[in-house]
Amino acid sequence: MPKFWRGALYAALLVAALYYLLPLYVMVVTSLKTMDQIRAGNLLSLPTSISFEAWGKAWSSACTGVDCGGLQPFFWNSVRMVIPAVLISTTLGALNGYVLSKWRFRGSELTFALILFGVFIPFQVVLLPMAQTLGWFGIANSIAGLVTVHVIYGLASTTLFFRNYYVSIPDELIKAARLDGAGFWRIFLRIIIPMSTPIIMVVLIWQFTQIWNDFLFGVVFSAGDSKPITVGLNNLANTSTSVKEYNVDMSAALIAALPTILVYVFAGKYFVRGLTAGAVKG
Known part of the structure; x- marks a missing residue:
């Protein structure tokens, strides 16, 4: 049986x-x-x-509105946006998690609760204040503006991941390092970071997927030469032509999805391991 x-x-x-x-x-x-x-x-x-004719056309000559340069410029815009946004948000999340779990201060729990609140804020709520902020700093409708938006919005999630993981690291390890004369940065770089490989992989994969696949921020905060791949794909699929080329549309969708598919194919096991590594405590 x-x-x-x-x-x-x-x-x-x-x-x-x-x-x-x-x-x-x-x-x-x-x-x-x-x-x-x-x-x-x-x-x-x-x-x-x-x-593979449809793939070539989707990449280099398909029309996205009035521009017929294919998805290639949008793809590289996403690459230029994703790499710094993922690295910055991951680094800041690791520092936040380290401070909030191992260097607690008066009001640290309230600070963490306020940061955690950002995880539950809908995208639509931050559109207007974020647009005003980007305008004040002069980075609206640019790759730098998109990077800033994704770093700020992703900071709550990265802090949550790292904080919950670092809580499971024994406090005695930090105390012993401090007795040996190690300071804030030395403990972080020499002890915490080498032990953080599983959660770093989780956050990198999580942030890469969220930022690469985002459409709302891309369509609201970009214009002209700064549009990401999701906006380019939408424009390509909705461009009216005399003949609807379904093979080109499917090729374009696969080109847009290929980076995230490859990430999960080759690093998916590290994502699962990293999630379970910090699940015992926190």
Whole structure:
């Protein structure tokens, strides 16, 4: 009987996996077809001959509104936005978590509660004050403005992750280091950071995914040459042409999703390990 239930469980998991992977399969096979093959077949049929023409067009020559330069400039805008935003928000979150867990001060719990409140603030609430702030600093409609927005909005989540992880590190370790003459920065760089690899991987993957896939901040706080990949994809999909090229649309969607897919394929196991590593205490 246990073998029967194990087999039933695996069968249910297989059905669920196929169900969730079906849209990805449709996107991939459609992107590899020509328009003649799409018209002659159906969504699930395999391409009779593989063609990467749609991928090339989506990357370099598809129209996104009045501009017909493909997704390439939007892709590199996202790269220039994501790398500094992820690194800065992760660094600041690690420092916040370190201070709030190992260098407590009067009002530290209230400070953490106020920072934590930021996790539950909807995106729409911060649009107007953030737009005013970016205007005051002269970085509206720019990559720097997008980086600033994502760092500020992501700080609550990164602080929460690091603080909960650092709570599980014994306080005696910090006290022993202080008795040996180590200060704030030496303890952080020599003791805390080397022990933080699991949670650093979690935060890097989390922030990368959130920032790369964001559309609302991208469409509100960018303009002209600063638009990220999600805005470019939306413009491409909604550009009216004489013939709707579904293969180009699917190729563009895969190009936009490829970085996050690769991150989870190659680093997904570290994400799960990192989440469970800090789950014992905190």
